[in-house]
Every structure is written in structure tokens, then in C-alpha cells.
Amino acid sequence: MPSARGRNLTFTEEARRAQLVDVTIELVAERGYAAASLGRIAESAGITKAGVLYHFPSKQALVEAAHEHVVSALVATVGAAVEAAGPAEGPAAYIRSMVGHLRERPRHVRMLIEAITSGASLTDSKERWSAVAELVSAARAARGVTGEVDVRSAALLIGGGIDAIVAESLRDSEYDAVAAAELLVEVVERGLLS
Amino acid sequence: MPSARGRNLTFTEEARRAQLVDVTIELVAERGYAAASLGRIAESAGITKAGVLYHFPSKQALVEAAHEHVVSALVATVGAAVEAAGPAEGPAAYIRSMVGHLRERPRHVRMLIEAITSGASLTDSKERWSAVAELVSAARAARGVTGEVDVRSAALLIGGGIDAIVAESLRDSEYDAVAAAELLVEVVERGLLS
């Protein structure tokens, strides 16, 4: 894959880039976006500000790379889980895999939050809920459920529930996110899929 | 009420403080926390940076005052609505008043988001969900519902749903947040209160 630098990357370059993306995610996660300055990123990586800017043309490019990395990991996991499940179980698979994936990657969660609140162009809200809305529609069709439901709102409620569960398990590691996800699945089944 | 400055405030001081809190909320809402610098706040208020720091000892103090203002308005509205409703209708009243209040105050929403993501000490997550959890418990008792439910998770799902609805209506003013709130009420009734 050609890189953002317009040529192929050497192995060491690739490794450095990956390391920089990694420390960026960590810094954003632990101390917030504002604290993730070039200086601190460089320090965490063991090089200097200028060194960082050799690998990425600007701080924004680095942050975007970090954001992309996090999103790619998420969609890969969740996409596979949803496809593995049948249409009738799509929403449940989505909920379980989202909660499972994010619960195991607290640093990714912070990164996603910052990206969303910073009005990131990458995070089209519609992109998220419309995919979930289709899962809901497909599940209702597969189950032969009659009646009308606003699938957009249904999707938003599912997404909001997931966010809340993940956020809580981030704050309190004792919180049983898996059980909460099962409750959400049940509520969705009873309230939206029947 | 004695002020943070350790004495009573004159009327003009009070007015200035209120104005500064107001422009702070507006700036945070429109351009994000990072863009709400002392300089821009001062400019928006028609005075200078030093002038701002006469009224508030630091930028952080000003931001905290703005945050408190927003939270106070929210809890006053929602608290009244919940008390006006009976125990059986507590969760529904909570959902409707939260969505209604925040939908009418988009700037407050942004302020709240920034406060939460900035790891504000003021926003004890437990403080929010435990109050809602009690509403759920009371409603179940008032309705004579049997069976066990994790009220903490129930409260989190309600809160997450509200957040998602409000966020969406913030992004798309065409979105029917009131109808979405009714869907959430219905889902809660069917999935958590029966």
C-alpha cells in the first residue's frame, strides 16, 4: 500500500510510524487531546518534535492516522461478527461485538470520543446509525415482525446504550459490561424486534 | 450568597460575571473547548484578557462557573418534572424533560460534553446513574413488577439513549427528537418496567 508520503515505506519507517500512532493513542487516552502535544508525543517515543514531523507532515496528519487505526480495528472486528451471525441475530451480534471490542481497548475508546467531539469530518454520524438501522430492518424482516418502527431512532438507541455501557466499564473496571450488553440485547429484542 | 471572590458582588460585577459565563458557554459550544481562550472570551465580551481575570481568578475558574451554570439549569428543570410526575411515571418524565430541556439548549449540551470528556471532577458518573436507577426502582415498585433487573444498567441504557437522541438532534435539526423520546419511553416500558 502506498503511503501518505507518496512512496513506499521502509520497514523501520513503518515501525516508527506505528510506534508514533501508538503513543499518540495512549497520550490522547490518558490525558486528553489537549495534552497530546507534539513535544509530549516525541518525548514518549524517545525522539524530538522534528523527528515526529519527519514521519508525519503535521500533527493533524498524525492524529488522523491514529484515528483511522482505531476505527479500522473496530469495523474489522464488528463487521466480521455481524456477518458471522444470521440476519435475525445481527443487532445482537453488533451489540456484543462492539461492547466486547471496546471493553478490551479502553485507549481506543478515548480516541474515538475525542474524534467525535472534535467535530471530526471522518465521523459522519449518519454513517454509524444507518448501518445499524439496516441491521434492525433486516432482523425485523427475517423475524417476520409487523408494524412500523423508526429504525433511525432504534439505531441511535442501540448506539447510545452501547456507548453508555462502554463508558461505564471504562470508569469502573468492576462493572459487568457483558451482563449489561445482554440486558441491552434483551431490551432491544422486546422493544424493537417484536 | 457569598461569591468566590470572598465578598458580596455589586450589581455590575454580577452582570459582568453572568455575561462572561454566557460568552464562555457560547464559545465552547460553537468552536470547542480548545478555541475558548481567554483572549477570545474577552473579545466576545468586549473587554480585555486582564479584564476577564479581574472577575475570575483564572480561566479554569471561569470554565467551572460556566459548567455549574449549565448543570444547575438542567437539574432544576428535570428535578421539577420528575417530582411533578408520580413514581410510576418517573422514568418517562425524566426522559421527556431531559430531551426537551437539552434540545432547546444546544449550547448547554456542548458544554456538558466538554466537561465530561475533560474528565471533570464535577461529573461523578455515579451521581447521574444512581438517581435514575432509583427512579427505575420506584417505578417498578409502584407498578408491582416482579423479577430482578440490574437497575444500574437500566439507568445507563436510559441515559445513553437520551444522549444519543440529543446528540442527533444537535447534528440534524430536522430530526424529531420528541418522537424519538417517545420511542425510548416505550422501549423502557416494555423492556425494563414490565
Next chain:
DNA sequence: GTCTATAAACGGATAGAC
């Protein structure tokens, strides 16, 4: 009460040495 002036630190980014 609000101003000017200024300090001191930090932000991202560039040039050029090695």
C-alpha cells in the same frame, strides 16, 4: 473596574547540520 504592557511558557512548524 478596566486598561496597557509585558512576562514566561508552550504550541506547531521549518532549516540545515550530521
Next chain:
DNA sequence: GTCTATCCGTTTATAGAC
């Protein structure tokens, strides 16, 4: 490929005039 050195803008905050 990474460093030193530097630039320039911006930030919060203070001192002291008016």
C-alpha cells in the same frame, strides 16, 4: 533518519497605570 537551533504565533497570567 534524527538532531539542534530557531521562528513565530498563541496562551495564561501578572504588574502597574488610569
